[in-house]
Amino acid sequence: MLLNTRPNKTQPRRHSITGEGNRQRILSAAEEVFAAYGYNGGTVGMIAEQARLSKPNVLYYFPSKAEIYDRLLVSILDDWIGKMALFEQAGDEPADKIAAYIRGKIAFSRIRPNASRVFANEIIGGARNLEKAIHARLRPQLKKDVELVYCWIRDGKIDSIDPYHLFFLIWSSTQSYADFSAQIRMLLQKEQLETEDFKAAETFLINLVLKGLGLYAESGARTRG
Amino acid sequence: MLLNTRPNKTQPRRHSITGEGNRQRILSAAEEVFAAYGYNGGTVGMIAEQARLSKPNVLYYFPSKAEIYDRLLVSILDDWIGKMALFEQAGDEPADKIAAYIRGKIAFSRIRPNASRVFANEIIGGARNLEKAIHARLRPQLKKDVELVYCWIRDGKIDSIDPYHLFFLIWSSTQSYADFSAQIRMLLQKEQLETEDFKAAETFLINLVLKGLGLYAESGARTRG
DNA sequence: GTCTATATGGCGATAGAC
DNA sequence: GTCTATCGCCATATAGAC
Secondary structure (H helix, E strand, C coil): CHHHHCCCCCCCCCCCHHHHHHHHHHHHHHHHHHHHHHHHHCCHHHHHHHHCCCHHHHHHHCCCHHHHHHHHHHHHHHHHHHHHHHHHCCCCCHHHHHHHHHHHHHHHHHHCHHHHHHHHHHHHCCCCCCHHHHHHHHHHHHHHHHHHHHHHHHCCCCCCCCHHHHHHHHHHHHHHHHHCHHHHHHHHCCCCCCHHHHHHHHHHHHHHHHHHCCCCCCCCCCCCC | CHHHHCCCCCCCCCCCHHHHHHHHHHHHHHHHHHHHHHHHHCCHHHHHHHHCCCHHHHHHHCCCHHHHHHHHHHHHHHHHHHHHHHHHCCCCCHHHHHHHHHHHHHHHHHHCHHHHHHHHHHHHCCCCCCHHHHHHHHHHHHHHHHHHHHHHHHCCCCCCCCHHHHHHHHHHHHHHHHHCHHHHHHHHCCCCCCHHHHHHHHHHHHHHHHHHCCCCCCCCCCCCC
């Protein structure tokens, strides 16, 4: 029977069930706090309050504030690189791949804006805590994607452009809807960015990039010549 | 005579010559420090060291760290909005105006990267210290520029796109060469971004945006069909 | 105007009871 | 595992001599 396969005594694990839950709560709370106040501006006390734990209890699950931050950065980078892998899926045609890629990045900005902000803060500050991961993980992935774009250029499927700058453009323009949402919100005079705003951004970016690469020549006609 | 027109006794002024010089040195130092460590991470001691002054002497010229930061933000926003005014100059044709606009923004990223980073940090953190200035100064300027783009669309000079998102794209993609230069540098495997890198970025962005807007149909031919 | 010395407060981290 | 209390450090800001 199913019930008998699991003995009564607790399985050996690094932390208890509630402990793992608390660790996750702390990381989520830290994401919110560091996004809003930066690493130095955010305090363990704020994280504790956000996670509904006491300050020493937070430091029971993590040895230090710096360690919380490091763990958080790694988890964000995992997610971020995961979105990049989208480039390997989603159809064979350049237009399909690029559109899916942009959609994935916009979705990340919409769903995990605070993760994007923590990441952005770290890079603005020099990315010292990400240097190894960028070289070891992000650069190889990017290199593969760049190679693919070069193939498209060689095969005459898209215009001849610099693939690196293409990716930098897609990253910055999609992430800005998370990182700089405060400014965008104020300029659009909205309380919050809504789903429709992200959809409008997505549509705009896909159309402009595809047409800018020489794809899309058929549907991009002007209203008048 | 010219010499007689200026009496010997010193003119009344808020601060002495050297004092104004020191105030400027402090703001420059603060720009560097806040860009690298954020507002909370940067200390008055670091600013003092960078400005070659003692810590209390810095606080003689400014009443508080917060006041240094506020003054710095205002001076950066002035410069930033100054670049936006470029949109009103530089030829009548949409292509000329947009190209000049992108060049101005890229130049800002190249010449004042730390200013861009301080600005970015503030916006990521919610732009609380910029809220008034954004509504009072940035939004009216943007609105004028957006109106002009709408005219171009109505006149059939460019494709029908959302002008707001066009400006957000130009801002984020140009600023990323300052704000995220650490990441870009690592991915391009360069010690520093050089003039040629900014030039490459500028060329890429201008070509992609112009073509993406339906301009540029003549020179944007693919290498093969 | 510039300095040394210091008051004051807040934060990260620990001790130790429960 | 969770808490209260507290230590030690560092940063802002001021006092006051020069």
